[in-house]
Amino acid sequence: MSEIVLVIGKIFLIVGLAFDLLGCIGLVRLPDVYNRLQASTKCVTLGTCFILFGTFLLSDFLWKSILAIVFIVMSSPTGAHAIAHAAHRSGIKLWEKSVVDKLKEDKK
Amino acid sequence: MKKLVLGIISFLCWMVLTWTLYLPSLLVGLVVSVFIALWFGDVFVERAKNFFQIKRLAYLLYYIPLFTYYCLLANFDVAYRVLHPALPIEPGIVKVKTTLTNTTAKVALANSITLTPGTLSVKMTDDGYLYVHWIKVRTTDVEEATEMIIRKFEKVLKEIFE
Numbered sequence: 358m359s360e361i362v363l364v365i366g367k368i369f370l371i372v373g374l375a376f377d378l379l380g381c382i383g384l385v386r387l388p389d390v391y392n393r394l395q396a397s398t399k400c401v402t403l404g405t406c407f408i409l410f411g412t413f414l415l416s417d418f419l420w421k422s423i424l425a426i427v428f429i430v431m432s433s434p435t436g437a438h439a440i441a442h443a444a445h446r447s448g449i450k451l452w453e454k455s456v457v458d459k460l461k462e463d464k465k
Numbered sequence: 466m467k468k469l470v471l472g473i474i475s476f477l478c479w480m481v482l483t484w485t486l487y488l489p490s491l492l493v494g495l496v497v498s499v500f501i502a503l504w505f506g507d508v509f510v511e512r513a514k515n516f517f518q519i520k521r522l523a524y525l526l527y528y529i530p531l532f533t534y535y536c537l538l539a540n541f542d543v544a545y546r547v548l549h550p551a552l553p554i555e556p557g558i559v560k561v562k563t564t565l566t567n568t569t570a571k572v573a574l575a576n577s578i579t580l581t582p583g584t585l586s587v588k589m590t591d592d593g594y595l596y597v598h599w600i601k602v603r604t605t606d607v608e609e610a611t612e613m614i615i616r617k618f619e620k621v622l623k624e625i626f627e
């Protein structure tokens with residue numbers, strides 16, 4: 358039983374690391390701050406949750422990592438929202454190939 | 466009431482974090498949670514008695530797998546866009562309208578939008594409009610965008626929080 362749990366925990370660690378890596382690739386490749394926030398928030402949140410769940414399984418059911426998952430899921434999107442709003446308020450432009458900017462239109 | 470609920474929640478968090486029944490540790494946790502409850506009880510959720518309604522908890526249990534599914538979908542979506550050589554994105558900020566009125570529900574909705582495929586909430590106005598950054602804009606119409614982005618969460622969140 359514990360062998361299976363260990364293997365599943367390691368799989369969770371590897372998948373989480375892969376998602377974190379994808380988030381970082383997105384951070385480098387995507388063009389402007391909003392797209393980068395999208396990639397990094399989504400992938401890093403889920404990747405970190407997977408790593409924490411792997412830790413939960415590997416270290417004999419450490420419940421505080423579940424608590425950490427709850428807090429990350431609540432706080433990370435809020436932080437991204439704050440950064441995006443601050444970026445738009447301070448006048449950072451969208452990528453030049455962007456289709457529409459309703460927020461700027463409504464501000465005028 | 467609010468303060469009591471907040472105190473219980475913070476004390477439970479403390480117990481999970483320390484994971485011991487050693488008495489001095491529990492006493493420290495109790496004192497700290499009482500202080501937290503007295504200080505921050507007023508800025509906590511508006512109607513704390515809703516925590517104990519079975520129907521809301523059941524909808525919350527239904528919401529968690531739904532949210533996890535869309536979260537996983539979002540990650541594969543980002544993976545596809547990031548690893549594709551041509552970078553298939555068409556970003557833009559669109560406007561959607563939500564009918565939720567409760568503050569907690571709005572926060573939960575904005576957070577859900579940020580973690581689901583291709584969308585990131587940028588600004589929320591007091592009269593219920595939400596500006597959403599969409600990595601692949603499919604429509605600029607308010608009604609259609611509302612249908613596509615938030616309808617699936619709004620129904621469940623309304624049952625949980627309103």
